[in-house]
Amino acid sequence: xxxxxxxxxxxxxxxALALAASPTRAxxxxxxxxxxxxxxxxxxxxxxxxxxESGGYCGGLGPWCRPATYRWTYDNNTTYGSVNSAVWRVPxxxxxxxxxxxxxxxxxxxxRTAFYTISxxxxxxxxxxxxxxxxxxxxxGLFSGKSxxxxxxxxxxxxxxxxxxxxxxxxxxxxIKIES
Amino acid sequence: MRxxxxxxxxxxxxxxxxxxxxxxxxxxNQPMAATKTKAKQLNERLDQAIKEELDKGCVQKxxxxxxxxxxxxxxxxxxxxxxxxxxxxxxxxxxxxxxGSAVANIKKFRGRDDLAVTYQATSANPYRDxxxxxxxxxxxxxxxxxxxxxxDRLVQMGPAARADQAPHKVRPEDRLxxxxxxxxxxxxxxxxxxxxxxxxxSLHPLEDNKGKQVYFFRWDxxxxxxxxxxxxxxxxxxxxxxxxxASYTDTLNK
Numbered sequence: 001x002x003x004x005x006x007x008x009x010x011x012x013x014x015x016a017l018a019l020a021a022s023p024t025r026a027x028x029x030x031x032x033x034x035x036x037x038x039x040x041x042x043x044x045x046x047x048x049x050x051x052x053e054s055g056g057y058c059g060g061l062g063p064w065c066r067p068a069t070y071r072w073t074y075d076n077n078t079t080y081g082s083v084n085s086a087v088w089r090v091p092x093x094x095x096x097x098x099x100x101x102x103x104x105x106x107x108x109x110x111x112r113t114a115f116y117t118i119s120x121x122x123x124x125x126x127x128x129x130x131x132x133x134x135x136x137x138x139x140x141g142l143f144s145g146k147s148x149x150x151x152x153x154x155x156x157x158x159x160x161x162x163x164x165x166x167x168x169x170x171x172x173x174x175x176i177k178i179e180s
Numbered sequence: 181m182r183x184x185x186x187x188x189x190x191x192x193x194x195x196x197x198x199x200x201x202x203x204x205x206x207x208x209n210q211p212m213a214a215t216k217t218k219a220k221q222l223n224e225r226l227d228q229a230i231k232e233e234l235d236k237g238c239v240q241k242x243x244x245x246x247x248x249x250x251x252x253x254x255x256x257x258x259x260x261x262x263x264x265x266x267x268x269x270x271x272x273x274x275x276x277x278x279x280g281s282a283v284a285n286i287k288k289f290r291g292r293d294d295l296a297v298t299y300q301a302t303s304a305n306p307y308r309d310x311x312x313x314x315x316x317x318x319x320x321x322x323x324x325x326x327x328x329x330x331x332d333r334l335v336q337m338g339p340a341a342r343a344d345q346a347p348h349k350v351r352p353e354d355r356l357x358x359x360x361x362x363x364x365x366x367x368x369x370x371x372x373x374x375x376x377x378x379x380x381x382s383l384h385p386l387e388d389n390k391g392k393q394v395y396f397f398r399w400d401x402x403x404x405x406x407x408x409x410x411x412x413x414x415x416x417x418x419x420x421x422x423x424x425x426a427s428y429t430d431t432l433n434k
Contacts, residue, residue, distance in 0.1 A: 121261050134338055145300035146301070
């Protein structure tokens, strides 16, 4: 009986100490990875401009997901805005704040101003460019660390009106990750 | 009898320790509970505003065929969204006083005491799936840093996504030989990660470049199996062809 009591109080102590511990871990509600050309990916634009390559996150570093290829295209002359684009839809829109990351593959990702837009809060959109050139087979943070409520999709376009980028630059449409 | 007394005294001592710890935890959780309540209320206000603006506010079709708020409707939703985002981050963030060493480490890494470093947010670490978080900071040169708050070490550094990015190429006369870039990369890593030199021989080296503009020096650790959802740990430096630092990642140290 007394031993049981001791065990109970010791357990309570451990729980209390755990509760008081420093918050360097968070309750991550969900991690959703949307693959390039996967179930939640929709591409738009002339088919002749699209290219595919093996590799990227699902093609090597994240072997659990498919397909093992990713889509890319040349950056568009920005006089007319974008020609090719893609949307990654978030499978389960969470009623919480989420952050978005893009996987930047080692090949075909040299665009200095890859314009990503996230849709959130039911209807709003937030757009910022990412420099794909400086990242190599790794996750890059989108939107300067901002988190978004009800994040529902991420869109990437191959050019932006008024941006003088080179048409020799390549823009990769690899995996997008949403962490809630 | 003596044994029983000792048992009761021990039990009482453990109980007092447990009660004290619970009291401390409860006290420290009081502001946390208030923060959580505030965040919940702000989320509810945001939900309500979205609903109202979609029903009656200014809404226009966007280029993807979706609906976007406009005018005052957009301003209202964005304002409430930013406020709710800050309250949400207050729940995840460690106290500002504990972030000083993270800022100091960033300045030390860049070798610049004059750098103005600003905390942005706390979020899940994309390289791990064990609930580990990163703190995001930005400096006045528009670089973004990810810090692991459990040890204040730099996880990743690169240009922040931003709207005023000026594309530029390295001029031929400014280019450095690859051997010089390699030496620079190793020096940078050894300064940032004093344990690297001892581990280097067990890591898998890789050198590559993108368009001969940015050169990458990477060492992967394939020595131990990793979770399917995580990448093998690695350390990597990206240098422009003229030697300027483009990006840095270190997931070797957990």
